[in-house]
Amino acid sequence: MNDRQLITQLKKRDRNALKDVYREYKTEFFRFASRYTKTNDTLEDIFQDAIIALYENALAGKLDNLNSSLKTYLFSIGKFMLFKKFRDAKEITTDETYIFDQREKAVMYDVYEDEGPSEYQKKMVAGFKKLGDKCREILELFYLQGLKLEEIVSIQDYDNKNVVKSQKSRCLKSLKELIQYNDG
Numbered sequence: 001m002n003d004r005q006l007i008t009q010l011k012k013r014d015r016n017a018l019k020d021v022y023r024e025y026k027t028e029f030f031r032f033a034s035r036y037t038k039t040n041d042t043l044e045d046i047f048q049d050a051i052i053a054l055y056e057n058a059l060a061g062k063l064d065n066l067n068s069s070l071k072t073y074l075f076s077i078g079k080f081m082l083f084k085k086f087r088d089a090k091e092i093t094t095d096e097t098y099i100f101d102q103r104e105k106a107v108m109y110d111v112y113e114d115e116g117p118s119e120y121q122k123k124m125v126a127g128f129k130k131l132g133d134k135c136r137e138i139l140e141l142f143y144l145q146g147l148k149l150e151e152i153v154s155i156q157d158y159d160n161k162n163v164v165k166s167q168k169s170r171c172l173k174s175l176k177e178l179i180q181y182n183d184g
Contacts, residue, residue: 007058010058021051025071029047029074029078033046033047033078033079036082042082042085050081054070064144128175131174135170135175137156138156138171152164
C-alpha cells in the first residue's frame with residue numbers, strides 16, 4: 001500500500017492500516033533513533049507517541065497535502081519528541097548539534113502547538129455525525145478524499161453527475177443548518 005492509500009485508510013479509522021504503519025517502521029525507527037538514546041523503553045514510548053500523533057493528524061486531515069513520505073513525517077515527529085524529552089530532562093546523549101529544517105519545524109508546530117479543533121470545527125463534526133449515511137459518504141468522498149463528481153457517480157451508483165451535485169448541495173445545506181442549530 002502506498003502512502004496516499006495508507007493515509008486514506010487511516011482517515012477511515014482502519015486499525016489494520018495503523019498496524020501496518022507500526023510494523024513497517026518500528027525496527028527502522030529504533031535503528032534511526034538509537035543514535036540519540038539506547039534506552040529501549042524510551043524508544044518504545046516515543047515511537048508509540050509518534051504513531052498516535054501521526055494517526056490523529058491523519059484523522060484531522062493534516063496529512064492530505066503531505067509533502068514528504070509518511071516515513072519521513074513519522075520519523076520527524078519521533079525525532080522531535082526525543083529531542084523535546086531530552087531538552088525537558090536536560091539530558092543530551094549525542095555529541096551532534098542538530099538544526100531542524102523548515103519541514104521539521106512545521107511538523108513540530110503541528111504536533112505540539114495545535115490547540116485542537118475550534119468551536120466551529122466541533123460544531124461541524126457534531127452536525128456531520130447527525131447527517132444520514134449517504135450524505136456523510138458523499139461529503140467525505142468529495143471533500144476529504146478529493147474525488148470528482150464523476151467518480152462519486154460510479155461509487156454511489158447515481159444516474160449522473162448532476163444528481164450527485166444536487167445531492168451534495170442538499171447535504172451541505174443540511175450540515176449548515178445543523179451547525180446553525182448548534183449555535184443557538
